[in-house]
Amino acid sequence: MKLAQPKILAFQHVPWETPGRIGEAVGRKGGEIGILHPADTRRAASVYEACAALVVMGGPMSANDDLDYLREEMRLMERALADAKPILGVCLGAQLLAKTLGARVYPNRVKEIGWGTVTLTEAAAADPLFHGLPEAIDALHWHGETFDLPRGAELLASSDACVNQAFRVGKNAWGLQFHIEATPDMIRNWLAEPLMCGDLAYANGPIEPAGGRDEIARTVFDRWVSRIGSVAYAVVS
Numbered sequence: 231m232k233l234a235q236p237k238i239l240a241f242q243h244v245p246w247e248t249p250g251r252i253g254e255a256v257g258r259k260g261g262e263i264g265i266l267h268p269a270d271t272r273r274a275a276s277v278y279e280a281c282a283a284l285v286v287m288g289g290p291m292s293a294n295d296d297l298d299y300l301r302e303e304m305r306l307m308e309r310a311l312a313d314a315k316p317i318l319g320v321c322l323g324a325q326l327l328a329k330t331l332g333a334r335v336y337p338n339r340v341k342e343i344g345w346g347t348v349t350l351t352e353a354a355a356a357d358p359l360f361h362g363l364p365e366a367i368d369a370l371h372w373h374g375e376t377f378d379l380p381r382g383a384e385l386l387a388s389s390d391a392c393v394n395q396a397f398r399v400g401k402n403a404w405g406l407q408f409h410i411e412a413t414p415d416m417i418r419n420w421l422a423e424p425l426m427c428g429d430l431a432y433a434n435g436p437i438e439p440a441g442g443r444d445e446i447a448r449t450v451f452d453r454w455v456s457r458i459g460s461v462a463y464a465v466v467s
Contacts, residue, residue, distance in 0.1 A: 238263045238458065239274070239281040241303050243289030243322065246419045246426070250411040251444075252285055252318065255451035271299035274306055283316040283458045286323030288409070290425050292375060293325040293335040304330045310403075316457050317403040321373055324397075324405030331380035331399060338376040342391040344434040345441045346371050348408055354386040357398055359453045367446055369408035370417065370437070372429065376407070402457065410447040414439035 238256055240249050240263045249256075253263050263285065266274055286303060293300065307330045310317050319327035325335045347366050354360040371389070379385055379394050387396035387408075395407045412420070417439040420426045430437070 237261065237280065237282045238285065239277060239283070240265050240285035240287060241271070241274075241299075241323070242267055242287050243291065244425075246416065246423050247288045247321075248416060249285055249287060250413045250416050251447040252320075252411050252451050252454075254413075255448070255455045258452065259455055268297075268299040271302045274302055278306055278309065281310075281315070284310050284318070286317070286319040286326055288321030288323060288372075291322065293322060293329045293377075300326065307403075311400070314400070314402055316454065318454055319403075319405040320411055321407060321409060324407050325375060325377050327399075327403060327405045328377035328380050328394075328397075331383070333378040333380040335375055335377045338374060338392050340391050341374040341429060341432040342371040342389065343373075343429050343432045344371060344437050345369070346389055346391070346434060348387040348389045348395045350387050351385050353384045354396075357384065357386055358401075358457065359398075359404060359450045360386055360396070363446060363449065367410075368441065368443055369410055370412055370442060371408050372420065372426070373407060374429075404454065410442060410450060412442070 242248060242265050249263055256263050284307060291297065304326055307317060307327055317327060329335050345368060348369050350360055350363060350365050376392050377394055379397055380399055383397040383399040385394065385397055389395050392407060398404050421437060
């Protein structure tokens with residue numbers, strides 16, 4: 231994809247953790263996501279002004295790692311929060327969002343790997359993305375760290391192994407620790423990726439690529455994209 235002046239800018243940290251169903255939701259509106267990889271991150275500030283929303287994906291690194299590109303992503307998330315631009319952080323992206331907001335990121339009490347249930351909170355019933363969804367959602371988990379809930383954030387979902395599974399801060403920024411964005415092909419790639427395979431020793435059972443609920447992801451991400459506005463559905467050449 232040509233990265234010029236993207237209206238939706240995604241930070242993708244590793245090849246196998248793509249926007250997945252987030253990109254599908256953008257595509258249903260006739261648009262595209264401009265992808266930035268770590269080596270490209272110094273270009274991010276130059277395209278930020280034309281960006282109407284940010285997506286921050288996962289990866290095997292820690293939000294606490296001393297990495298220039300992670301610091302740049304957090305600087306731009308801070309700007310987007312001030313500018314009220316929609317933000318969606320997934321797994322590492324949720325941890326980076328929490329850290330940007332001043333919360334602590336640290337090892338979870340267990341590595342949470344595999345399919346499991348997240349339970350929506352009462353606050354989720356009034357949330358723009360999660361309202362009307364089932365209280366219990368089957369979701370893929372693949373993380374070893376967690377975060378404190380940022381000050382002023384609404385907790386939207388929890389699991390038995392990890393309390394802070396989803397949150398919203400303000401009207402436009404969401405962090406999701408779990409992986410409803412992952413397509414079956416993405417999960418197959420994760421299962422074959424050497425940097426991911428070591429985590430399988432902590433899996434709570436077999437990880438079937440087709441184990442998720444597509445309609446949940448479609449609802450959540452369609453609702454998120456709808457908050458960006460029609461100007462966001464094109465990449466300016």
